Amino acid sequence: MLENSISATYENLSVVCEYCGCKNIFNRATDLLTLEPISGLDVKCLNTACGKTFRIFGDTINPAFEMLVFDCDELYKLKHYASCIANLTQAWETFFANYLRVELAYKPYAHDEDLDKLNANLMNLYNFSKRWTFGSLRSIFLNMCIKPVESVDVLSEKYGQLRLAPERAALADVKADIHDLVEKLYDTEIGELRNKIVHKNAYLPHKDEVDKYITETRETLFPLAHKLGVKGDDVNWYLRSI
Numbered sequence: 001m002l003e004n005s006i007s008a009t010y011e012n013l014s015v016v017c018e019y020c021g022c023k024n025i026f027n028r029a030t031d032l033l034t035l036e037p038i039s040g041l042d043v044k045c046l047n048t049a050c051g052k053t054f055r056i057f058g059d060t061i062n063p064a065f066e067m068l069v070f071d072c073d074e075l076y077k078l079k080h081y082a083s084c085i086a087n088l089t090q091a092w093e094t095f096f097a098n099y100l101r102v103e104l105a106y107k108p109y110a111h112d113e114d115l116d117k118l119n120a121n122l123m124n125l126y127n128f129s130k131r132w133t134f135g136s137l138r139s140i141f142l143n144m145c146i147k148p149v150e151s152v153d154v155l156s157e158k159y160g161q162l163r164l165a166p167e168r169a170a171l172a173d174v175k176a177d178i179h180d181l182v183e184k185l186y187d188t189e190i191g192e193l194r195n196k197i198v199h200k201n202a203y204l205p206h207k208d209e210v211d212k213y214i215t216e217t218r219e220t221l222f223p224l225a226h227k228l229g230v231k232g233d234d235v236n237w238y239l240r241s242i
């Protein structure tokens with residue numbers, strides 16, 4: 001019923017109140033107190049003159065990395081080009097972290113269905129990877145595409161080595177169906193551009209640069225996620241797909 005008027009982003013849900021027609025923007029962390037997709041939730045209209053309770057449905061269930069890319073559309077319209085680049089880079093980081101959870105926690109769980117082990121793996125992974133950023137995560141991802149890593153323990157032992165970018169020639173060992181996409185990721189300079197924007201002299205990117213990286217990210221990240229079966233964090237999905 002309200003599905004047409006709901007608009008979801010990674011951070012916010014915006015819904016038109018069915019009583020007063022006012023646009024309500026609910027921040028997931030602050031107002032909804034959950035980062036999970038909302039399949040049905042009673043909310044109170046934020047227009048104080050109305051304040052009626054209504055139910056929201058039909059939140060998107062796209063993985064977080066996809067939402068971060070989709071959110072760029074709005075930022076782009078508003079000419080927030082620096083934020084677009086920050087979002088796209090964060091989308092990659094979120095994808096890499098999701099890939100690690102899939103390969104090292106969800107897929108093993110789909111085989112042994114050992115819930116304690118799943119939780120221990122997720123916790124370990126979170127603890128030692130929470131400060132990794134684009135450069136390290138990309139190198140780990142590339143190295144794992146060249147040669148799979150067997151477990152969270154192996155990743156933690158070999159981290160020093162895996163966080164270094166592989167030689168370009170080593171990409172020859174990447175599986176054929178993802179080889180070209182992995183090569184594009186190897187060559188992208190979006191991480192350097194983000195660092196220029198965030199860390200150094202607050203570089204302001206030009207529209208052309210943003211166009212280039214929005215296209216590049218969509219054409220690389222989405223098919224890569226599809227081919228690798230990275231679909232977010234619904235562990236049941238991986239149980240069903242193995």
Ligand SMILES: [Zn+2]
Binds near residue numbers: 021052
């Ligand atoms: Zn209202």
